Structures are given as structure tokens and as C-alpha cells.
Amino acid sequence: MKKATIIGAGLTGLTTAYYLKKAGWKVTILEKDTRTGGAIHTHREDGFVFESGPNTGMISHPEVAELFEELGNQVEVEPANEEAKRRLIWKEGRWHDLPSCMKAGIKTPLFSWRDKLRLLTEPFRKPGKNPDETLAEMVKRRMGKSFLDYAVDPFILGIYAGDPSQLVTRYALPKLYNLEQNYGSFIKGTFKKHSELIREKKNDPELYNYHKKANKKMFSMAGGLDNLVNALTGKFEEEEILLGCDNLTICPANNIFTAKFEHRGETKLMESDALITTTGAHEVPNILPFLRDDEKQKITNLIYAKVVQVAIGYKEWRGIPLKAFGGLVPSREHRDVLGVLFLSAFLKNRAPKGGALLSVFLGGVRNPEMVNLTDEEIEKLVFPELQKMMMVTDRKPELLRIFRHTHAIPQYGVSTGERIKAVEDIQNHFPGLLLGGNLRDGIGMADRIKQGVTMAKELDEIFEKKATSQNSEIQQD
Ligand SMILES: Cc1cc2nc3c(=O)[nH]c(=O)nc-3n(C[C@H](O)[C@H](O)[C@H](O)COP(=O)(O)OP(=O)(O)OC[C@H]3O[C@@H](n4cnc5c(N)ncnc54)[C@H](O)[C@@H]3O)c2cc1C
Numbered sequence: 107m108k109k110a111t112i113i114g115a116g117l118t119g120l121t122t123a124y125y126l127k128k129a130g131w132k133v134t135i136l137e138k139d140t141r142t143g144g145a146i147h148t149h150r151e152d153g154f155v156f157e158s159g160p161n162t163g164m165i166s167h168p169e170v171a172e173l174f175e176e177l178g179n180q181v182e183v184e185p186a187n188e189e190a191k192r193r194l195i196w197k198e199g200r201w202h203d204l205p206s207c208m209k210a211g212i213k214t215p216l217f218s219w220r221d222k223l224r225l226l227t228e229p230f231r232k233p234g235k236n237p238d239e240t241l242a243e244m245v246k247r248r249m250g251k252s253f254l255d256y257a258v259d260p261f262i263l264g265i266y267a268g269d270p271s272q273l274v275t276r277y278a279l280p281k282l283y284n285l286e287q288n289y290g291s292f293i294k295g296t297f298k299k300h301s302e303l304i305r306e307k308k309n310d311p312e313l314y315n316y317h318k319k320a321n322k323k324m325f326s327m328a329g330g331l332d333n334l335v336n337a338l339t340g341k342f343e344e345e346e347i348l349l350g351c352d353n354l355t356i357c358p359a360n361n362i363f364t365a366k367f368e369h370r371g372e373t374k375l376m377e378s379d380a381l382i383t384t385t386g387a388h389e390v391p392n393i394l395p396f397l398r399d400d401e402k403q404k405i406t407n408l409i410y411a412k413v414v415q416v417a418i419g420y421k422e423w424r425g426i427p428l429k430a431f432g433g434l435v436p437s438r439e440h441r442d443v444l445g446v447l448f449l450s451a452f453l454k455n456r457a458p459k460g461g462a463l464l465s466v467f468l469g470g471v472r473n474p475e476m477v478n479l480t481d482e483e484i485e486k487l488v489f490p491e492l493q494k495m496m497m498v499t500d501r502k503p504e505l506l507r508i509f510r511h512t513h514a515i516p517q518y519g520v521s522t523g524e525r526i527k528a529v530e531d532i533q534n535h536f537p538g539l540l541l542g543g544n545l546r547d548g549i550g551m552a553d554r555i556k557q558g559v560t561m562a563k564e565l566d567e568i569f570e571k572k573a574t575s576q577n578s579e580i581q582q583d
Contacts (some may be wrong), residue, residue, distance in 0.1 A: 107130070107131070108130070108131050108132065108133045108379050108380065108569055109131065109132045109134075109377070109378040109379050109380070110123075110126050110131050110132070110133050110134075110319055110378055110379065110380040110381070110382065110565065111133075111134050111135075111136060111363065111365050111376060111378040111381050111458070112126075112133060112135045112136070112381075112382045112384065113135075113136050113137075113139035113354065113356055113365075113381070113382065113384060113385060113393060114135070114136075114137060114138075114144060114384035114385045114543065115135045115139070115142040115143070115144065115339070115347055115349070116128075116142075116143065116144020116145060116146070116543075116554070117143075117144065117145075117146060117334075117335070117338075117383075117551055117554045117555060117558070118144075118384040118544075118554040118557055118558050119135055119137070119144070119193070119220075119384040119554075119558075120147050120335065120338040120558070120560050121173065121338065121557075121558025121559060121562075122382055122384065122542065122557075122558040122559075122562050123135050123342065123346075124176075124338055124341050124342075124558075124562075125558065125559055125562035125563070126562045126565065126566070127325050127341070127342070127346075128489055129307050129562060129566045130228045131260065131380075131561060131566075133312070133346055133376070134345075134346055134347075134348065134376065134531070135342070135346060135348070136193070136351040136354055136365060136376075137348065137349050137350075137351060138350070138351055138352065138354070138478050139213065139349065140349050140350050142335055142347060142349070143332055143335035143339075144159075144161060145159035145160060145511075145514075146159050146331045146332060146334070146335050146551075147159050147270070147332065148329075148330030148331055148332035148333075148415070149507065150330070150417075151505060151507075152276075152504065152505060153419075153421070153457065153458035153461070154417070154419040154456065154457055154458070154463055154504075154505045155329065155330050155455060155456050155463075155465055156417040156419070156449070156456065156465070156505070156507070157330065157331055157417075157465070158415060158417070158507070158509040159331075159415075159511075160331060160550075160551055161326065161331075161412060161447055161465060162186060162190075162325060162326050162453075162553035163324070163325055163331075163550060163552050164323070164324050164325070164550065164552055165201055165319070165320055165321060165322065165323050165325060165552065166320055166322060166550070166552045166553075167320050167552050167553070167556040168314060168316050168317060168319035168320050169325075169552075169555050169556040169559040170320070170551075170552045170555050170556070171319035171320065171321070171559075172319065172559075173555050173559070176573075177334075177337045177338070180329060180337040180340065181327055181333055181334055182328035182329070182333070182338045183325050183327060183328075184325065184326045184327055184328045184453060184454065185323050185324065185325055186233045186323075186325070186326070186431070186452040186453060186529075187451075187452045187453075189429050189430060189448075189451045189452045190342050190430075190431040190451075190452035191206065191431070191553065192206075192326055192429065192430040192431060193431050193432070193433075193434070194430050194432065194433035194434070195216055195256055195257075195260050195434055195435075195436070196433055196435040196436065196437065196439055196441070196495065197215065197216055197256060197436070197439065198439075201426075201433050201495070202214060202215060202216050203475070204216070205259065206262070208435070210533075212249075216252070216256040216257070216449045217250075217252040217253055217256060217257070218250070218251075218252040219254045220250065220252075221249065221250030221251065224249070224250050224292075225249060225250075225253075228248055228249060228291055228292060228293050229291040229293045229294045230291075231247070231289070231291065233290055233291075234247065234286065234288055237276055238274050238290050238314065238520055238523070238525065239274070239275060239276075240270065240271050240272065240273060240275065241258065241262065241270040241271075241274070241278060241279060241285045241322060242254055242258075242269075242270040243269035243271075243283075244275050244282075244283075245258045245270065245288070248286070248291075248292065249292075254270065254436045255436055256436055256438075257439075258270055259436045259437050259438070260434035260435065260436045260445070261434070262278075263373060263434055263435070263436075263437070263444045263467075263470060264434050264444075264445055265443060265515075265549070265550070266278065266411060266470075266471075266515050266517060266549065267411035267413045267444060267467065267470035267514060267515050268470065268471050268517050269468065269470075269471050269517075272471065272517060272519045273408075273517060273518060273519055274519055274520055274522060275517060276290070277518035277519075277522040277523075278517075278518040278519075279548075284300070300554065302525045303317070304509055309357075309378050309385060313507065324431075324452075326453050326489075328397060328454070328455075331456070347482055348369055350369065350492070351367040351368070351369050352367060352368040352369075353366075353367060354367040354392075354393055354551070355367070355392070355393060355394075355395055356381060356393055356394055356395075356396075357396065358381075358396060358536050358539065361379070361537070361538065362377050362378070362379065362430045363376075363377070363378050363379075363380070363381040363538065363539065364377050365368065365378070365381070366377070368396070378432040379538055379569070380539070380542075380568075380569070381538065381539050382536040382539075382540045382541075382542055382561055382565070383540070383541050383542065383543060384542045384543040384558075385543055386410065386513050386516070386543060386544065386545065387405050387406055387407075387408040387410075387415065387525075387543075387545040388406055388408075388410070388513060388543070390402070390405050390406070390541065391405070391406060394532075395449045397532060399526075401528045401531070401532055404521070404524050404525050404527075404528035405525055405528060405529070405541075405545060407521040407524075407525060408514050408516050408517070408521065408522075408525060408545055409471070409516070409517045409519065410512070410513040410514060410515060410517070411469070411470050411471045411474070411511050411512075411514050411515040411516075412469050412470075412476070412477040412511065412513075412514060413467060413468070413469045413470060413509075413511045413514035413515065414467070414468040414469045414476050414477055414478070414479070414484060414508065414509070415465060415467055415508075415509045415511065416465070416466040416468070416484065416488055416506065416507070416508050416509075417463070417464075417465055417505060417506070417507045417509070418463070418464045418465070418466060418488075418492070418503045418505060418506055419457055419461060419462070419464075419503055419504055419505030419506075420457070420461050420462045420498070420501075420503050420504060420505075421457075421458050421461040421476065421504045422460055422461060423457075423460065423461055423462035424464070424498065424499060424501075425492075425496040425497045425498040426496055426497045428448040428450065428451040428462055429448075429451060430448055430451065430476075431447065431448065431451075431452060432445060432446050432447035432449075433445060433446050433448075433495065434450045434463075435495075437472060439538070440493060441516040442473075442487045442488075442491055442493045443466055443467065443468055443487075443488065443495075444467040444468060444469070444470050445466075445467050446464055446465070446466050446467075446492075446495065446496065447464065447465040447467075448464060449463045449464065449465055450462045450463040457523070461504075463505075464492075464496070466488055466491070466492070468484065468487065468488070471517060474579050477510045477511070477512055481508050484508050485506070485508075485548075498510075514542050515549055516549055522546075525545065525546070526546055529541045529545070529546060537568060537572075538565070538568065538569075539563050540565060542557050542558070542561050542565065543557075547560075
């Protein structure tokens with residue numbers, strides 16, 4: 107039986123291991139922490155259900171829908187309600203709706219008249235030639251500065267806690283990059299993609315139905331995202347997930363990977379035919395000490411945004427009406443918070459009846475030092491913002507929990523190309539070794555699931571080929 111060791115029991119590691127096990131592999135997951143889930147972590151306190159990591163994901167790849175189908179009634183996928191379609195942007199002292207239709211787009215004070223008119227000529231503007239163009243450069247070139255400041259910048263704060271002038275479009279938002287490169291314009295591309303889908307429906311209904319599984323709907327899990335983690339964890343026997351593995355290192359020799367680690371006070375050695383890492387980039391040199399220094403450097407060049415997430419719960423809400431997904435604060439507004447999610451407005455049972463659960467984000471690549479603030483200093487920053495933006499009274503919330511993430515969201519900037527190349531070279535040099543996790547292939551939960559499915563398939567194919575060529579060699583002998 108083929109044996110695979112998977113490092114990390116976050117969403118990527120669990121998904122990869124699940125599909126490998128399904129394909130007949132003997133799997134062992136080695137996890138440093140004493141729990142599974144990695145960044146996904148649900149907390150339950152005093153009638154509030156809140157997350158310290160991701161809050162919602164999007165069904166943006168068919169693989170996500172298929173995983174949920176696989177898990178069946180072991181998970182209850184909770185779609186966000188209609189309120190979540192409304193997004194607010196802070197400008198000059200108040201919230202404005204992010205326009206969701208042409209009419210609203212014309213009326214909104216978020217964008218300048220010049221840029222609104224300029225948008226009419228977007229389909230006629232030439233595609234960019236620099237493959238490493240940043241998102242800020244691209245948006246300014248195609249849409250104008252006010253769209254960058256009041257649509258793309260807050261959008262990037264919400265997803266990456268990042269800065270559009272540091273993210274390279276083809277890595278950070280590949281779909282947007284491809285729209286321009288393949289169709290010449292965002293607007294033309296959106297229409298053409300739609301008509302391609304209609305053609306596909308007629309010519310290849312099976313493929314069409316597969317693509318349609320990626321319905322772009324926002325999801326959480328009833329009762330919290332850790333229910334997804336629990337359902338996946340439940341697919342393994344106790345001995346298949348080893349928690350609390352310390353000082354883990356790998357040594358490759360003769361097509362075998364030997365993991366050495368400490369577990370429950372003992373040093374253990376474990377051999378396998380294949381090895382998959384799913385940790386952040388910064389952990390890779392510790393786990394794979396045999397890599398060359400230049401390879402390690404190319405991988406650890408990846409910058410992670412540092413984020414402070416504050417869960418705030420009121421048993422009785424008296425602030426502004428919470429009828430939206432939340433509000434984002436553009437960098438141009440120079441405020442202390444990046445954004446506020448109105449979680450109890452679009453997910454069920456997150457706060458006691460009549461109350462509210464908010465999640466406030468601070469820090470990001472522009473203010474990384476915020477993770478070093480004390481709880482008291484963070485509270486001092488957050489409350490005046492809540493008073494101003496959410497109209498809450500001086501009253502202290504019933505729930506206040508502060509979470510600091512020093513390696514929250516990877517920023518796919520200019521170093522991405524050489525990192526991906528280094529990963530490819532390493533994988534070619536050590537067949538059976540795959541370097542996954544968020545150092546490549548996307549930052550969201552949906553990307554992690556897709557990568558897990560893809561890596562399991564890739565590994566299975568590598569070993570199928572190996573077995574076939576070994577069989578034919580034996581027959582020739
Ligand atoms: C604050 C925050 C908010 C987010 N918000 C969203 C959101 O709203 N929507 C969304 O889609 N995504 C969001 N994300 C991203 C999402 O959480 C991640 O993409 C996803 O959970 C990462 O899964 P992973 O398995 O790749 O990595 P991780 O969850 O980081 O798992 C890696 C695992 O490897 C383990 N590990 C590390 N080093 C070692 C070692 N040396 N030995 C053994 N094990 C090791 C870790 O303990 C961890 O369990 C957010 C992330 C953060 C931090």
C-alpha cells in the first residue's frame with residue numbers, strides 16, 4: 107500500500123489526506139498543534155458563536171461543492187442570507203453602498219464623474235504588457251484612481267489585508283488578469299465568458315453542470331466553521347492524525363521520505379513514499395532542512411499580512427441597522443480599522459436574540475505593528491471607531507476577544523514567480539514531494555480545498571505512472 111505523510115491538519119492537509127485515503131493510500135497527518143483546523147477556529151461563549159480565523163468562504167471552485175457533497179449530512183452548509191449581498195464602504199465620515207448595478211454605479215459618490223465616464227471606454231483600452239504589473243497599476247490604467255481608492259483598495263483590504271500596489275495581479279487575482287489578457291477588457295471579458303457558458307450548456311452539458319457547481323455563493327457552516335473541520339477529521343482513525351508533533355524534520359533518501367519528530371515525549375521516525383507539506387512558507391526551511399539555501403530563500407520571501415481580529419458581541423444591539431455583510435475602510439480614509447463584519451446579520455445563531463456579533467479587523471500590510479499592541483491599547487483604538495462608525499453608545503460589549511495573527515494572509519507580490527519556479531524545481535528533484543499550502547494557489551478556503559483535491563490527484567497519477575513503468579520493465583526482463 108502506498109504511504110503518504112501530510113504535514114499540517116489545516117483545511118489543505120485534511121482535504122489532501124481525505125482524497126488520498128479515498129484513492130487507497132495509507133495516510134498519516136502530522137500536526138504541530140493539539141487540535142485540527144489550523145487557521146479555522148470557532149469559539150462559543152455566553153450565547154455567541156465566533157471565529158478567530160476565517161468567517162465565511164465562497165463556493166468559487168466546483169471542488170468545494172463536491173467536498174460538501176462527499177461529507178453529506180456530516181456538515182450543514184450555511185449559506186449567507188440576502189443581507190450579505192450589501193457591502194458598505196466608508197468615505198468622508200459615513201458609509202456608502204458599494205454599487206451593485208449600473209444605476210447605483212452612476213449615482214454613487216464613491217467614484218469621480220471622470221472615472222465613471224472613463225469606464226465607458228474600458229472595453230477599448232489596450233491590455234497591459236507587463237506580466238508583473240501590480241493590481242494598483244492595472245486598475246488605475248483601466249478604470250481610474252477613484253475605483254482603485256474606493257472599490258479595489260477596500261476589496262483587497264477585506265481579502266488580503268493587503269496593498270494593491272504590492273500585489274501582482276496575475277498571482278493575486280488571476281481571474282481578473284485573465285479577463286484582460288484573454289478578452290482584452292474586464293467588461294468585454296465578463297460578457298464573453300457568459301456567452302461561452304451558454305454555448306457550453308448546449309454543447310457539453312456535463313462540463314457545464316460541473317462548472318456551475320461553483321455557484322459563487324458565500325458559505326459558513328451551521329454552528330461554526332469548525333464543523334467542517336470536525337467532519338473531515340472524523341474521516342480518519344485516531345492513529346492517522348498525530349497531534350502535538352514537535353521539531354519535525356524530513357530526510358529524503360532512495361525515494362523514501364523519513365519524518366523525524368517528537369510525539370508524547372518520544373522521538374519517532376516514520377517512512378513514507380510521498381510527503382506533502384501544507385504549512386505556511388516560513389515553516390518550510392525547518393521541515394525540509396535539506397533544501398538549498400537559495401531555494402529556502404525564494405520560499406520564505408513570501409510576506410504575510412499581520413492581522414488583529416476582534417470579536418465583539420452585544421446582547422442588545424443599539425447601533426446602526428446591521429443590514430449588510432459589513433463595511434470596509436479604504437486606506438485613503440486613514441482610520442485605525444480595516445473593516446467590520448456584521449456577522450449576526452447574515453449568519454444564524456451567532457449572537458443572542460436582539461444582540462449582535464461583529465468582527466473588527468486591524469493591522470494588515472500597512473499597519474503590521476498593530477499586532478504588537480496590548481489588549482488595552484487595541485480596545486482604546488477600537489471603541490472610538492465603533493462609536494463613530496457603528497453609532498454604539500459608550501456601553502461595553504458583553505463579548506470582547508482579541509486574536510493576533512502574525513502570519514495571517516500571504517501577499518502574492520513580485521517574488522511569487524520565482525517562488526513557484528523554486529517549488530516546481532524542488533518537486534521535480536524529489537518525486538513524491540509536494541509543497542502545498544497557501545504559499546501558492548490562492549489564499550481563501552475554497553483555494554485550499556481545490557489545492558488539496560488537485561495534489562491528491564497529482565500524487566496518485568505520479569505513482570500510477572511509476573507503477574506502470576516498473577511493471578513494463580519487469581515484463582521486459
Ligand atoms: C484572520 C484570518 C482570516 C481569514 N479570513 C478568511 C475568510 O474570510 N475567507 C476565506 O476563505 N479565507 C480566510 N482566511 C484564509 C483561510 O483561513 C486559509 O486559507 C485556510 O484556513 C488555510 O488552510 P491551510 O490548511 O492551508 O493552512 P493552515 O490552516 O494554516 O494549516 C496549516 C497547519 O500546519 C500546521 N503546522 C505548521 N507548522 C508545522 C510544523 N512544523 N509541523 C507540523 N505542523 C505544522 C499548523 O499548526 C496548521 O494546523 C483567513 C485567514 C486568517 C488567518
